[in-house]
Amino acid sequence: MFVVKAFDAISKESGRIAITEIVCNMLRTVIETTPDDLVAVVYLLANRIASAHEGLELGIGDASIIKALAEACGAKEAHVKKQYKELGDLGLVAKASRSSQPLMRKPEALTVAKVFDTFRLIAKESGKDSQDKKKNHIKALLVAATDCEPQYLIRLLQTKLRIGLAEQTLLTALGHASFYSLRHSSPPAKVENPLEEAAKIVKQVYSVIPVYDKIIPALLSAGVWNLTKACSFSPGIPVGPMLAKPTKGVHEIVEKFQDMEFTCEYKYDGERAQIHYLEDGSVEIYSRNAERNTGKFPDVVAAVTRLKKPPVTSFVLDCELVAYDREKQKIQPFQILSTRARKNVLLSEIKVNVCIYAFDILYLNGQQLLQEQLNVRRENLYKSFQEEVGFFQFATALTSNDLEEIQKFLEDAVNSSSEGLIIKTLNRDATYEPSKRSNNWLKLKKDYMESIGDSLDLVPIAAFHGRGKRTGVYGAFLLACYDNDKEEFQSICKIGTGFSEAMLEERSASLRSKVIPKPKSYYRYSDSLSPDVWFEPTEVWEVKAADLTISPVHRAAIGIVNPEKGISLRFPRLLRVREDKNPEQASSSDMVADMYNAQKHNQRDNLDDNEDD
Structure with a gap:
């Protein structure tokens, strides 16, 4: 009940400072009273049951939840479905469906440990009757739930907690709570603001070890000031990949x-991967989202095992897996790679070959290398592996500050079917920064030469029915960027051109199952838009546009560039669906504002610009 009351309090607040305070006080209470529950409480606040790399998911659809809810409340399934349609939130249906069934004996009150353990049990059920068993676990929780517990139980089970709590806020609150509660030692002498420093330490450690099961026991036993020593990066747990900032041209790079x-x-057009080779000879492959992809790439496991040099006993490699035609010795586009099966791939059945393009090494023979400069990491990389064309190659690289040479190198990259270049500092400010979009890595794509520079990753939140030839499918979609501070999706454009009929049918079919009765409270858009249907935020689309413009209709980056107006895209077109990103990883409103400002700056440079915003 205590946790649910906190959920309720958080959902009623919109300010980040107020939310951080509520979460901090909640965590302090747990630390003081039941520290053994802290791991479970933090996972529930993050609306997860395990860290991403464990691949543990509840694996239940709405149908099972509706069944369990109907049985727990003594209602008919049809009635629950009808209410769901009206209210648009199964959690609210659960809250309204007080059980009318008399119970022989009152079940024991739900505890944090009981709920969390049951969630993990649900995730681990497999085999013939697993859906039935999962449903019964859910039913038992609902029967014991009181007050507003059913509402949040259901939302947690749907992994749609949506109380406006971002993970970064949770980490800040955890840092603050550990500073107040765990006075193991006083802060280091030079720290001016210990509260901020504690939050920074927790975030930093989480970017290297995104596993609460390891961080929280270390916090409780060693305290926040010793956390970095107590939790160090090691193979088997993926770190957040370092990211690059977009840039507009070679001149800008040389200037920066x-x-x-x-x-x-070369910036390869494939799938980012982190390959971990452990002391016992086992190999794990993780995606940019820390999901375990080992079963998808048995050929990669075989290649790194074969091509590492004999002295190498353990490593963590940052690389791109790229579709490769070994007969023609040619890189193939990402679309070819995306046709590979996702799970349990057999070596004998692989039709799309991949080449590993390695560009960084983060760990080698028991030593972590994150704090080493890139030139040192690269030296370690080159001496640890044997290249073999079409199987394992080092990223093609050039060290130069000659404008013409870099321009030529960019053209070569594009001609070799790469997307462009990544430019990195080499021996100063060149450490590896997990999960950060750093100024020390810049990306320069071929598209940047044409128009607004980078493409954007946007989330479809609504659609308009097709007319004429497009009857029966959606004719246009409303896309949104994500505001990390406000935790909301902000509309940025309508997109309806550039779709082949097959693509339009595919996207429409995919999104039909995501239709919701009304827009989410965290969608920002103009009332003048009035789409025909709204969607749950689930997909991320990579979109290219001619330019960005100030808009009275759209809400992207509202208040950053203009106090009352947002930014919109002109002539957007869909490039591809980004299956490696979740909606919260879509392009941020800050990035949209940066792109708009960079465009204005570039237009001014051209002098022939006559702005009309």
């Missing part, structure tokens, strides 16, 4: 990296 040595590498 004045007086610094930097290197350019």
